Amino acid sequence: MPRPSLKDQRSAEILDAYLTCVAQFGLEGATQDRIAAQAQVKRPLLRHYLGNRDQMVAALNDHVINTFNAKTRDLVQALDTVETPLALVDLLFVDTKEHDPRLLLAWQALTATAPEHPDRGAALLDSLDQFLIALTDTLRRLAPEATPATLRAVAQGISSAFVTLDSLSPLAPPPNWRAELRQAALLLTRCLEDAA
Amino acid sequence: MPRPSLKDQRSAEILDAYLTCVAQFGLEGATQDRIAAQAQVKRPLLRHYLGNRDQMVAALNDHVINTFNAKTRDLVQALDTVETPLALVDLLFVDTKEHDPRLLLAWQALTATAPEHPDRGAALLDSLDQFLIALTDTLRRLAPEATPATLRAVAQGISSAFVTLDSLSPLAPPPNWRAELRQAALLLTRCLEDAA
DNA sequence: CCATTTATTGTCATTTTTGACAAATAATGA
DNA sequence: TCATTATTTGTCAAAAATGACAATAAATGG
Incomplete structure (x- = not known):
């Protein structure tokens, strides 16, 4: 009615x-x-x-975290069908149609306010951790012989390269930077193969 | 007078x-x-x-870029005495007394305004490029056999891990994240040794 | 001491941003 | 049609931020 x-x-x-x-x-x-x-x-x-303003910021924080987590879950699905490190890297660095730099830029902007809002900060950190865990799990499946410490280090390296790419987007960096960061991620995955 | x-x-x-x-x-x-x-x-x-405000932002931009470049030059000096990749990595990830996260956080904050101020954006990009060049040069000295493309990729990977560390600082990440990012940088340097 | 220049503070008007509420419009079921 | 609820707009007051200028205090050379 x-x-x-x-x-x-x-x-x-x-x-x-x-x-x-x-x-x-x-x-x-x-x-x-x-x-x-x-x-x-x-x-x-x-x-x-x-x-009001505070509620808007809180809503944005939730929104960013939710969509970030959703992207992570989508990534997990896609990663499950991946059989080589190369495919994993290309999923993150080449198939860029899906990825929208605004999300990570807002994630960083919200990060700056974390000291004043510890709860928000914890949620932001957790969302990134979920992403790292998804990467680590996939890497473990592709390289079962690698040590847990090495798997985490490689995941952190790939993640940082991925995040850096979005955070640079306002500067319109030369296109080869993307290729170089992708190559760095690829080199890191090679370290896992060596260990196996 | x-x-x-x-x-x-x-x-x-x-x-x-x-x-x-x-x-x-x-x-x-x-x-x-x-x-x-x-x-x-x-x-x-x-x-x-x-x-006024615009002039203050411009002054801050210059200040950030100048001190960033100065840090890079200091790093070059320190890197000249470095003989192993491990020493290089520890210089960036362990000897953290000198590094003050504010600089990179402000660098990122200014980056967001780059689309409206292309000249500032260019200067910011250039300051990061100088840092990359310094890293690349040192890596080349330590691993003369590596290809230029690989050297750049490793430098980009190390740089992104280094930058990520500062950008996470407001979230107070668990201490092992630092260790993991350092380890990622270290693994990247190993890729150069393999090539040699 | 005097003149000159700089540092520092005080104060006001303007602009920007936000908070809050009232009123009008639109759509749906009864 | 009517009552009900939600959407949308209009408007005003308060607060925050900036710009601009005047006035005072301080230090140096002559």
């Missing part, structure tokens, strides 16, 4: 616009006016759907 | 306080009030020494 609610859809649209602004202007630079313009809505709607 | 100028010293102090605030609150969150409080001066002094 009431009017049907668009809350979920509109909230998602606004969060996406928020994400864009944070990636572009930083967390404090993402003003409500900019978000509203990006989302093509009037400013009071932001409050209607997401609440 | 005039009163002696403290401009250089005061400017440096204020820039250091600015750096602290940007690392903590982001570029847009580093308000003049916070900077003044951090520097223990009155707000109008910021304007007196560094100018």
Whole structure:
């Protein structure tokens, strides 16, 4: 009997616009006016759907972590069908259509506020840890002989190269940097084969 | 005959306080009030020494790039006395007394504004490239047989691990992450020895 | 002591950003 | 049609941040 609610859809649209602004202007630079313009809505709607500023930041934090974790789960699915380290690396560094740098840029922007919001910081750290665990598990399957310490080190190295690539995107680095970071990840996987 | 100028010293102090605030609150969150409080001066002094907001950001950009480049030059000096890959890695990942995470955090915060200020972005990219070149040169000396492409890839991998470490610092990651990233860098250097 | 230059502080107006609420519009079921 | 609920917009006040300028204090050379 009431009017049907668009809350979920509109909230998602606004969060996406928020994400864009944070990636572009930083967390404090993402003003409500900019978000509203990006989302093509009037400013009071932001409050209607997401609440005041603190609640908006909290909502963004949840959104970033949720989609990051979802991406990790998708990656796990894709990784399960992977049989070679090369395929794993290409999944991260070549198949770049799916990956949207805004997510990691916002992740980093939120990271800066972690000292003031320990709960948020813990969730951010955990989301990255899930990604590392997914990488480590896959690497273990591909190289069962490698020691746990080596597997973790390789996963950390690949992860850092992957994260660095997104964090550099605003600088428009020369294209060979992507190739070089991919190559670094590939070299790390070779270390596992040597151990086997 | 005039009163002696403290401009250089005061400017440096204020820039250091600015750096602290940007690392903590982001570029847009580093308000003049916070900077003044951090520097223990009155707000109008910021304007007196560094100018208006845009000029302050430009000054910070120069400061970050200059000190980053200075750190790179110091590193080159230290690297010249290094004879093993292990020593190189420990210089970056263990001898952490010298390194102050604020610098790279501010570097990343400024990076986000690069699309709007291409000149700043170019300078930021160049400062990172200098660091990469320094790493590559040292690696070439330690492993003359390695191909140029491999040297660059290893340098990129080490650099990304190093940068990641600082960017995670607000999250207070578990200490073994540092060890794992160091190990990843170490494994990359092993790839050079294999090639030789 | 005097003149000159700089450091430092005080203060105000303007702009930007946010918070909050009221009113209007639209859609659905009864 | 009517009542109900949700969406959307309009508007105002408060707070935060910046820009700009005047005025005072301090130090140096002559």
